[in-house]
Amino acid sequence: MTSQAVSRPSASGILPNAAATFEIRFESIGGLGAHGAGQILATAAVLRLGLNGASFSSYGSEKKGSPVRSFVRLTPSEAPIRTSEPVELPDCLVVFHAALIRNPATFAGIKADGTVILNAPAGPLPELKVLPKTVRVFRVDAGVIALQEKSRPNAVLLGTLCEAFPFLDAEIVREALSEEFAGKHPEAVASNDRAFRRGQTEVEVVTGIGEAVGALPAARSEPAWGFTTQPEGGIVMAPGSTFWNDLSMSRVGWMPVLDTEKCVHCGTCDLVCPDLCLVWGDGEPGAKYLRVLQGVDYRYCKGCLRCVESCPTGALAKTAETPGLADSLRVPLFPEFIK
Ligand code: SF4
Ligand code: SF4
Incomplete structure (x- = not known):
């Protein structure tokens, strides 16, 4: 190239x-x-x-x-x-x-x-x-x-x-x-x-980057399911809300990063997140919090930063996204789907 x-x-x-x-x-x-x-x-x-x-x-x-x-x-x-x-x-x-x-x-x-x-x-x-x-x-x-x-x-x-x-x-x-x-x-x-x-x-x-000869063929996508093959009740089988199940490309340079030391697990961020990408888990037995915020699944995070604006303790920080940062900090919502 x-x-x-x-x-x-x-x-x-x-x-x-x-x-x-x-x-x-x-x-x-x-x-x-x-x-x-x-x-x-x-x-x-x-x-x-x-x-x-x-x-x-x-x-x-x-x-x-x-x-x-x-x-x-x-x-x-x-x-x-x-x-x-x-x-x-x-x-x-x-x-x-x-x-x-x-x-x-x-x-x-x-x-x-x-x-x-x-x-x-x-x-x-x-x-x-x-x-x-x-x-x-x-x-x-x-x-x-x-x-x-x-x-x-x-x-x-x-x-x-x-x-x-x-x-x-x-x-x-x-x-x-x-x-x-x-x-x-x-x-x-x-x-x-x-x-x-x-x-x-x-x-x-x-x-000097392309290797194909001639025009590329047009793509006419076929629907994955028709009326004879779709799951009963129209059940959506894959998590996420787009056919790619990946909203990460809609971030434009910024992402929320959680500081667990500052988090009081109040859930305010979860109330405002439009894509439900905050991941929760059970607190330690006998600990102060029954449910604790574990992190963000950046696969579904579009970087709107509403969570950052709503957080009362500054636990979520607006952070410049650098290559690989989201992957390294991601807490998956659906670990069972990760191969
Ligand atoms: S709003 Fe802030 S303090 Fe509350 S759960 Fe979310 S990150 Fe933690
Ligand atoms: S930046 Fe927006 S989409 Fe991402 S976790 Fe925060 S509220 Fe949800």
Whole structure:
């Protein structure tokens, strides 16, 4: 894997004729702003770039923490968009969280000459071997930039997207981003602006990583259970509330860490945790507490930090998440499911 400075492709290679459609798929986790990014991009395309555009999203069973896909279609103004099908064969894939590259479906359908924009920190990316050799890969550490700028990854990734595709005029898309926030959150305009610009400049083109030949096949997922095979009563057999049973990728740099010395086992944190990821056990016989808080199962923790805000003793601390920290401190809720 090598890196090089970003080289802009010719605009004439994109939307080359009236029949062409440029299709983008955002692979994301609820809460990272993929839906908003799609809307901003399609709106900018229609109102400011002279294109036709459409965007829509599909969500999991709950929005924040669940896989989310957002789709954007762009065509020349004279070519109407007559479909609202999910984008199965994208020209560009934008991956909002590095954890998503573990899911093979993330890259399904990418064209041989497609582009992948990845939110990931520096380091090896062996999972990307599945990509076609001829795909362009742009990497930007959007999570860290968003954290530093008090923005969200979507602003950073929109900047990188415009850098990768010059027909998406960066100044116009940035203005659309600013307008989106100017009404409801004027205080966020400057931070999103900075995040967008850093997405344009702090990007690395990763080369020599894909090994596949030709486009990847599209994935059409089949439901795990049909009406003849599902468990009686619609019982959900797996713990957790998403089909991946893993909300860890929705954390954006912070996690709660328990100091058992300070904990008085009052249960306040458990009352406010939306995902029931605090793990309790029996107290020692004869000890002061019948039930004691043992820790957090970070697999289900989305990092909302409500528990930290509610803790009366400061036993739960807002802590910067470093690689491996959550795994090392995790107290599993369902140890019987860990292989
Ligand atoms: S709110 Fe704080 S003190 Fe109470 S159980 Fe939770 S961590 Fe312990
Ligand atoms: S940060 Fe705290 S309240 Fe939020 S999901 Fe994690 S454990 Fe629950």
